[in-house]
Amino acid sequence: MVASRVGAGKKQDVEEKWEEIGFHKPLGQFWWNYLLTIIMALASLIFTSVLIPNFILPFPETFGYYSVATAFFTLLFTILNNGTSDVVTRYISEHAVDNPRKTLEYIRFFIWFQMITGLVQVTGIALFSLYLMPDNLSYMKWVFIIYSTIQFPGMLTVYQGCLNGFQRFDKSNMLQIFQTALIQPLVLIGCVLVFKNLGAMYPGYGEMMGSLIGYVIGNYLDDFITFSISAKMFAPVLKKIGYSLRDTLIPRVSMDVVKNALFFGTKMMVTGMLYQLVHFFVNIMIINWVPQYGTILGIYGIAKSICDITLMQLP
Secondary structure, eight states: HHHHHHHHHHHHHHHHHSSSSOOOOOOOOHHHHHHHHHHHHHHHHHIIIIIIIIIOOHHHHHHHHHHHHHHHHHHHHHHHHTHHHHHHHHHHHHTTTHHHHHHHHHHHHHHHHHHHHHHHHHOOOOOHHTTTTTTGGGOOOHHHHHHHHGGGSSOOHHOOOOOOOTOOOHHHHHHHHHHHIIIHHHHHHHHHHHHHHHHHHHHTTTHHHHHHHHHHHHHOOOOOOHHHHHHHHHHHHHHHTTGGGGGGGGGOOOOOHHHHHHHHHHHHHHHHHHHHHHHHHHHHHHHHHHHHHHHHHHHHHHHHHHHHHHHHOOO
């Protein structure tokens, strides 16, 4: 009994010292990120260079077609998201200590803004894919529709962003390593293998198209798992300021928060929109002018991902 009280007291003392302003936070973050970066590099090297091409996904076109889909919609997603992901970190960091109520409102704004605009995006992309898709992209119809679902509910990264806003980089970085080195690879492997076998059963689709659909779905499903873990990690942080996860889902936000979030988000969105605009038109031209662009892009992507591991910057 006495020992447990002493241990609890020491733990509370450590947490109080951690909250003090000082160099210990960035220094601790550096060494923690250093270890995680090395682990992620090794896991990524094994996954990319050994497991994927030899046992899981021997079709480089899968990565190429997925890259085509992401490039096609990045500009649209950037505009409609309106930079709100930066709003979470920006304003939560500002109000986390002195005004927890305001912090909660910014979290609510992000959640509901993403859910509403995400529903509009998914509906619009589905209608475009079904009725207005160009003939040279007809093979990508269902890939576009499935890929667009990542925008709904669209707020699956909210609690991870909140951890950064509250400067809980220990939890945020641990979540990142879990997602990159464990959750995402396992989910992708499972989805790809299942849908590759389903594609083999239906020659009209084939193994490659089945693998592509499984790859797209896997990239969507792993976000839900990460969201659940981030919610569990963020709940104790939120409890310290007197709120629960349920409070973040209540659609009640002041007009002042809406104005600040939209104004700041728009400024952040405009800064990155020019690059995305140029990138969009370049991809449209390449898709129309380069035969088998998906295959070329897939092979290039695999080689680049392996080379990038050696160029990974340490914190």
